[in-house]
Each structure stands twice: as C-alpha cells, then as structure tokens.
Amino acid sequence: MFTEKVRVVQFGCGKMAKVIIKNLVSHGAEIVGAIDTNPVVIGQDIGDFAELGYRTGIKISNNAQEVFENCDADVAIVTVFSYMPEMEKIFETCLVNNVNVITTCEEAIYPWNTSPAVANRLDRIAKDHGVTITGSGMQDIYWINMPTLMMAGMNKIKKIKGAVSYNVEDYGLALAEAHGVGYEITKFEKEISQAQSLPSYMWNAAEGICSKMNWTIQSVSQKSVPFVLEEMVYSETLGRNIPAGEAIGMSAVTTFETHQGIEIEVECIGKVYRETDGDMCDWEITGEPDMVFSLEKPDTVAHTCATIVNRIPSLIEAPAGLVTADQLAELSYLTYPINLYV
Template sequence: MYGVGAMGSIIARMLTERGAEIVGAVGRSTIGKPLSEVTGIPNVTVTIEGDIEEVVQRTRPDLVVMTTASYMEDVKEGVLACLKHGANVISLAEENLYSWHTSPEDTAEIDAVAKEHGVTYTCSGHQDGYWVQLVATLMGTAHHIDEVRGRASWNVEDFGPELARDQQVGDTLEEFAEWLRGAERPPTFGRPTLHAVAAASGLTVVESSTATEPVLATEDTYCKALEMTVPAGKVLGFTDIDTVRTAEGPVLVLEMTGKVYVEGQADSNAWELKGEPDLDLENQVLPTHLTTCATLVNRVPQVLNAEPGYVSVAELPPLRFQPGNIADHLTAR
C-alpha cells in the first residue's frame, strides 16, 4: 500500500476481504505506526515505512496500490520506482486515467519502463466506472451523437483542508478571479476522463479546452475542513467545464463541481446525450469514496492479467464485479 490515508485504508480493507496479503505500506505522517492501527484492519503485521523503493525492493509485491496524489508530476517518480523493481501498479491518480494527451512524454516513459520489466501501470477509481464505462455504454446505444454532456459534483469536506484550499474556499469573487488569472493549474480531472471516453469509443480528439466558474455561497456556510464559516457571497468551490471536440463529430463535455455542500446536497452524476435518440442517465446520492475504492479493487485482476505497459481503462475489459478472492480471477500472463 503506497498511501494509507482515507482512500488507502478503505482499499486495504477491501483487498484483504478479497484474499490479498498486504506485505508493505508506505505513508508520510504515519511512518512507524502499525498498519492495523491506522486502518483498523486486524491481523496485519505490517509497519508503515517512508521509502517506497526500499519497501518494494525488499518485499517484491505483485502489485502496488498507489493513493498518494492526483497528477503525473507528483506520482511519476514513485510509479517508475515500483515498475523498475518488477511490481505492477494501480493508482487513483486522476490525470493518469488517460494521460497520453496531457503528459505524453511521461506516459511514454512509464509505458516503456513497464514493458521493459514485464509489468503494468493503470489508473482507476470512481471516474472509471461512472464517467467512462457507463458513458461509453450509453453512447453505444445511440445511432448518431452530436454532444454528450456530464454534470458531476463532489464534496470538498470529504478530502481535507489541503483540497479545500485548492478549491479556493472562502475567497472573495475578486480574489478568485485574481487566482484564476495567475494560476498554473495541472490538467483538470475532467479532461483525461473525456479523453478516456473518446478512446473507449473509437473517437479521435482534435481539441480540448477548459473554462472555470466559481460557486458562491448563497448563505453563511460552515466548512469543517477549514474550521471556518464561509459568508454568503464568498467562494464555496468551483466548476471546471471541459470540452473535447473529435474528428468524427461528437462533442464531449464534463462540468465537474467541487464545493462545500450545504445540508441536503450529495454527490451526483448525470449525463445527457443529444443525437438519435436523445438519452440520459443519472445516479443520485453517490457514496463516491466507496465507489472509488471498490472500482479500483475490482480492476486489480484485470491489471494483473493485462499485457505489460501503460494500460488505460479504455484498453482493459469492461469493468465488472469480481466476487471471491482476487487470485481466483488471475490467468497466466
């Protein structure tokens, strides 16, 4: 386990319930603590360490589950260290869901190293199931497509103070506009998602763009992550609107909102397809933290069975429930 925070702890529990043996764990603020104490999983004798390369070299795992960061520049070094020591890697790094367009050189390097050492790197998570697989299936039921537009939301409170600050919670409208003008932001989570949808649907991406709009509080709203009240009129978060145009015609759009929720709001996922026929799908009140982890765990056998290299979810078999022990679903590579 490379990362033993909220997501890593849930994944570790799910993996052990599917018969996996955890042989090592790497963290930051919990170094030296028993993994069982941090995650609440009994009968795990691993102590959390700080050096991923040393742990992988010593324990020789079949798979490293990586839940440390979202972007290529933050995960590349650790991914390469694992691959070079013969470990497959599956991560929650959202950019790496499909990073051939956003970080082509880094993706090519990871692909080459993975192939050299006979292992696989894949990114999965909530967006794999709800923003790629379901949407690609919906598109497969249409005869003609003009546009596919998704609207998704997530609660800043679920991911701690660092992400709340990244979402500019508490800013005035003027402060937000100043930040947006000067921000050197990594790719949004929506862009690689739409690129994966395009790849899964046989579409050729010709243009990608992003617009960002603030979400303002309509009443005083308490933010638990920052231990502060956001006054009405100030920023609760923002919406990224990603648009991908394809050579074949269909336009793909994802409006993704990360904000502090008020009472009664919940994570949601809704998509509309304009074409022949018009179609839609919607998932209400999604427990995103659980779907994120369960999706990754269900992908594990497919990653271990995949050909070596950087393998996106667009190239894996369709996502499906994998009952029983993970080992029961493995084939000789």
C-alpha cells in the first residue's frame, strides 16, 4: 500500500485529459506534471485547464523530459495518438524515466501482432527500467473483458459479432483524420480503403479476446468504407462544414478466423454525430446457447476516462514490461483513494 498519494503526470492535454484529471483528483491522486505541445494550453495551470475550481501550481509544459526530471511520478497517463509507431518516442520518454504508463492509444490494447517491433522494443525498455506499460479505456472492459466473461455462460461458441460506434468529435484531430473525416471519396478510397495500413480499433480488441481465450488466429481481413450523408454536417474538430458527399467518418469491419473454428467479426464505426446519433456497444454470440447483449448508448469518453483511472492499481502491481489489459489483474471500482489499493 502506498503511504502517500499516487503521483501522476498527464501526457497530452486535450478533451479527454480534462475528464481524466477531474477523476484523478476525485480518487485521491496527485497531479505532479502535465505535458502538451499545443501552444493554446502551454503554461496553463491544470486547475484552470480542467476547470477544477482552483489552481494547483502545476502548469502544462512542452518539455517532457524536464517535467519527468522534476516531479518523481509513479504513473504517466498518455492521451495523444492512436497507433504505436507514432507513440513510440512518447512512451519511451516516460519509461526511461522509470514511470509506469497507461494510455488511451487504441492499438496499445493489444499491439503484439499489428506493431510487433515497437511492442517488443517498448517491452524491453519497460523491463530494463522496472516499470509497466499498458493500454486501457472503453475497450478494456466493454470490448475485451466483458465479452469474454459473458462467454463463460455458454457451452459452445461458433461466432462472435461485435459492433461499436463513437463520435470522432470527442477525440481530437488526429483520430478524425484517421477516420477520413472531411475526405472526398476518391481520397478516402486511396488513403484509407485501399491502403489498409492501419488496423481498426476493434481489430486490436479482437486480438485481446483471442489472447484471453487462448485462441490462435488463422487469418485476418479488414474492409473500410466511408460514411457519407446527403446533407451538410458541421465538424467542430475540423472547424468547418463537411459538404454532402464527403466522408463524415468510416465503418471498418474486421474478420478473424481462428484455428479453433471460431469466427470473430467486429465492426468499428467512428463518425461525426448528428443530434440524433449516439454511441453503440452491441454483441451477438452464436453457439449453445446464443447470446445477445449491449450497453445502451454508452458514454464512451466517460467510460474510457473512468477505466483509465480505475486501472492504475493493477498497472502499478503488474510485472514490468508491456502487459496488455487481458493479462492484468481484475479491474474494479475504486471506493477509496487509489493509494490504498497498491
């Protein structure tokens, strides 16, 4: 058990960081540093940034190394990009300063097959420095651990279908661009549909399911198609209207065939929402017996931020290295301050 508060650095100060910081404070953590490259937020007190109602004396800095050298942090919460190659140097900076890392980077939920070189290198760095790195968020509970728990009530499984939807407006410009928001269809086809270079976020979650269930993957295929409307939609993230006929996001369907004969089909929908749209998290498992369950209009941002904070004890207690969410200790709600759980 920590006798003092868990000390946290917030690396990436965008929309989600505001929620995370509030959650950290409410669960008794101490924010000892904050990092971002956006000139709009650099120099802001995190109390002002996160609208805590008071100033903390901790200001957002664009010098990550300086922050780590002066704060003696236990954990860095990293909320920047979605894929491992673009996050590698950021993660390395945290790890070489002997700080545990938990991240909303979607690929980090299970990166061993989609970015093996980066994953193995970070695993070695983390082990050399005696710290842990993991990915978490909405997919930790609702895309991996909840479906696998529900399967324990079945005698036989033939096929798993999962479909999730989220508003790209909640996650910043990098995620919107990865979903082709505002792309003309020819550009979408060339840079996203035909390139097939990036796994959907559900791809990595499905790999986490396979890992937790000890299934071996025989083949993987993915198809990405644009979401297009016949009316204009305004995107706050892009700061402009998206004309009718341009992509407001995309749907990526990823299909896994396993050597155990079980098929997994997962659909990941990320788009600019209209007023009538809402998030989705639906599962259908075919077998003996069949099973259908869902989370009704989940608040994906709130669930992600809460999960990140509630994951901190199992992150600190985990062995050194890159440890994916399917391998971490059971996740639970924090009734008491975080430090009483580690």
